[in-house]
Amino acid sequence: MLKVLIIDDEEPSREAIKILGDWDRLGVQQILEANGGLPGMELINEHRPDIVLLDMKMPEVNGSEVLCMICQDHPHIATIVISGYGDFQYTKQAIQSHVVDYILKPLVRHDLNRALDKAVAIIETKKKVKNEFFEKNIVVNISLPKLKSDIYMSIIEGKFHKQNQVEHLKTVYDEGYPYYQAFTLIFLNLDHIQKTRFHNDLTLLYFAVSNVINEFGSQYLNCFSFLNPRQDREFIIVICGQRVADMNLLSRTSVNKAMIKLKELFGLFVVGAAGTIGFGLDSLSASYHAAKDFLLSINLLSLKDFILTNSTYCNSKRKHSINSRMSLFRNAFRDSDSKYAKGILDEFIGQITKSNYFSLGDAQRNLEEFQFNLYDLVLELCIHDENIEQATEDGLKPKDFILDYVSFEQYCNLLYQILHSYFAKIGQGHNRKGKFHISLVKEYIEQCYFEEINIAIFTERYFLSRQYLMKLFKQEYGCGIYEYLQIFRMNKAKELLDDPQLKIQQIAEMLGYKDTNYFSKAFKNYFGHSPSDHRGIVENNP
Known part of the structure; x- marks a missing residue:
């Protein structure tokens, strides 16, 4: 699916493009907007759109400067210039920048969609050539790795039966490498990298990660990695070695190198933990669970990408829970008191800061509980909202939120965003129960048609999305x-x-x-x- 960015300083022009474009037919999934050249350039760098529709004459950073940036840094983007000016200098710049098309305002539906069709055709041609290589490699390498990961996962979960699956055992067991050790890695900025570097193709991201990690085996170690099917941010690495001495020295070094490589190549922020070394496949489950316990004990307040060992493992620290404050949040939501709600969250965060310890396990648990509990509050205190119902399909993940955090500061900001998001839904519900009717918008237009009218006027006045x-x-x-x-x-x-x-x-x-x-x-x-x-x-x- 395609992503489109509209850069125009006039909101009516942006709305006209969104209305006139045949987006469903073209396969456009997301339409982004920027009200000027500078915010447009920021969105290009952050979201890497497939198509950019660009107005040429804008204050501060104009269309010509944006075109130069696209040509230099993002040549894959298909650009369509839309302008109210037929000036030759703009036409010349557009030609030099290899834009897909140049059309004049006011827009005509046929002209816009014809230009978009050309852009989509160019993109599909480029993607077809690019994907041929990846598809061949994925097809060749998918069968055996999938079987191995299924067997390892069944061993880790205690579901593997040797007597009934002797043939499958040969796939993962090598008598020359009898010692086993498990590592677990968590990708803390997975959502961001998936969107910005892999165009939301999670399968391709996992394939690339596996290839990088598996390259770090040696003649003394076999290395195999796979996604934990129960958690999409976790990769499990199984190391097989000939001797314990070799593994103590080499396994951690190999995994550390792989983590550094993942950060260099893809920008992935990875934290990991090493399990114990054991003899035979039977030891793999205990090794993995030890690694997972070590990983979840990492202190978010002093987070860095590293491998945690049992020498630094600590599970005796004080645990923090936001659940104990949900009755206070209920009072704040019921009274529509956003300052009180923020104050409750401030106190929770302050308590964590004073303790100097907040484990990754506690962070993830509190994040999930906070979302579920706020969702329940919204259902309890206000009418059902279609946006909230849609959010349940993604495990109550707020729409358009990236649930990444690589520091305690980012984690806190995420909690505040979630609180604000659900508090806003309470406001929407109260409004819908009140005296608002859509005819008020129509009456405003008929009375103030000569003014500059934009949607923000109504969203701010009636507290509606x-x-x-x-x-x-x-x-x-x-x-x-x-x-x-x-x-x-x-x-x-x-x-x-x-x-x-x-x-x-x-x-x-x-x-x-x-x-x-x-x-x-x-x-x-x-x-x-x-x-x-x-x-x-x-x-x-x-």
Whole structure:
């Protein structure tokens, strides 16, 4: 699925692009927006979109500067220039930057989708060539590794029966390497790397990680890694060795090198733990569980990427739980007291900071409990919300949140974001129970059509989400908010053009258009003839 970024300093223009584009047919999954060149460049670096629709004339950082950055740093992006200006210098810059197409405002649906079709065709051609190599390697290497990982996992979980699976045992057991040791690795910034480096292709990310780790075996050690099917952030490494002395020296060194390589190649922040060394496959389960206990004891307050050993293992530290504060959060949510809710979270975080210890295990447990409990509060205190119901499909993961944290500071910020997100849903529920009706938005447009109108006016006034507000308006009136504004302005323009005393420039200004040419083009796109022609038609047909 494709990701599109719209860079334009005018919100109505961005909304028009979103309305006119045939996104479902094109396979576009996500549409991002930037209201200028600088935030646009930041979003390009962060999200790596497949297609960029770019306005050329913007304040501060203009379209030409953005095009130069795309050419130098992101040549894979298909760029479409959209501008209200037919200036040669912009056209020349677009040609030099190898843009897919150059179209003028106001937009016409056919022209926009034709340009998007060209962009998608170019992207698919590039991807087909690029993916051929990966597909061949995945097909060749998938069968045996999958069988080995299934066997190792069944051994770790105590579900492997030697008598019934003797043939399968030969796949993982080598008499020349009788000693076994398990390592466990956690990828703390997995979501971010998946989105920014692997275009949301988690399978490809796991394949790349396995290849890197497995390369660090030697003539004395066999190394095999695989994803823990129970936890998508955890990789398990099984080391087989000839002698205990070799493993004590080499296994940790090999895994440390693999961790460093993963950070260098992909930017993955990895923490890991080593289990005990044992003789035979039967020892593997105990080795893994020891490694997992060591890993979960790592102190988030002093986190760094390293291998933890039993010499630094500590499970006697004080455990922290946010569950004991949920009755206080319930009172804050019930009273719509956001400051009180934040104060409760401040106190919890302060207690952790004073203790100087907060294990990764406690961090993950509290994060999961916090989400589940806040979700229950929302269901208890307010009407069901379709966005919340959708979130349950992803284990209550808040929409558009990245649940990564590589430091205690990031972990705290994530807790505050989750609190704010669910508190906002309470506000939405209360609003829907009140006197709000979507007709209020329609009335505002009809009374203030000559002003600059954007969705934020209504979201801030009625405490409703952008998506919910736009959906509600379309259900009630059959068109979007910006479409209705355009329809009302055009009908008003017809009325004003009937007055011969008014100049077209005056009419444009009365309707809220800063540019007379833009108004004329918009009028022609809507009615099929220009404002001047319309006056001629009226005069000839009194």
